[in-house]
Amino acid sequence: MKSAIALGIALLFLGPALAQTEKEQSGGAAKKESSYAELAQTPEKARNRKNPLEGDAEAPAAGKKLFERHCAECHGEDAAGSPKAPSLRAAAVQKAAPGALFWVLSNGVVRRGMPVWSKLPEAQRWQLVRYVQSLGAAANADPTSPPR
Numbered sequence: 560m561k562s563a564i565a566l567g568i569a570l571l572f573l574g575p576a577l578a579q580t581e582k583e584q585s586g587g588a589a590k591k592e593s594s595y596a597e598l599a600q601t602p603e604k605a606r607n608r609k610n611p612l613e614g615d616a617e618a619p620a621a622g623k624k625l626f627e628r629h630c631a632e633c634h635g636e637d638a639a640g641s642p643k644a645p646s647l648r649a650a651a652v653q654k655a656a657p658g659a660l661f662w663v664l665s666n667g668v669v670r671r672g673m674p675v676w677s678k679l680p681e682a683q684r685w686q687l688v689r690y691v692q693s694l695g696a697a698a699n700a701d702p703t704s705p706p707r
């Protein structure tokens with residue numbers, strides 16, 4: 560009986576201590592960051608870079624092909640997200656500066672599962688930026704103002 564009480568007391572102290580270490584191991588502070596935190600942290604110089612393909616009418620279509628090949632497996636065919644990765648139709652992505660998207664593609668968010676895409680030529684990264692941001696234009700179109 561005495562040993563049962565001792566065990567109970569031991570568990571009383573050990574329980575919370577064990578729970579604590581588990582929390583720390585599963586990422587702690589990093590978990591609290593938003594999925595799109597990296598975009599907001601883009602250095603100003605990178606963010607201000609203009610997309611050299613801004614006026615290229617073919618860039619979004621080329622970007623779509625690249626997206627299907629490289630990105631869809633995590634972000635979903637329509638970029639709306641999957642259990643592996645967040646939606647790229649979110650305002651945080653659609654309203655981001657093209658330079659910020661380019662920077663995230665070039666550097667990845669490796670510790671959180673987003674690969675580095677610097678192996679793709681710069682032009683392809685800019686095409687991807689054009690494609691991703693072309694989605695928002697459609698998704699965010701104001702349904703209350705149909706064309707007259």
Ligand code: HEC
Pocket residue numbers: 593594595596597598599626629630631632633634643644645647652660663664668671672673674676687691
């Ligand atoms: C292996 C899975 C995977 C692939 C492939 C992938 N991503 Fe991601 N991506 C992620 C994850 C996970 C995140 C969330 C990272 C985070 O929490 O910050 C992310 C985040 C992003 C973000 C938001 C940036 C941010 O602040 O987190 C953008 C933009 C993005 N991805 C674009 C792309 C594009 C474009 C491609 C294709 C070239 C691509 N991703 C391929 C997993 C992937």
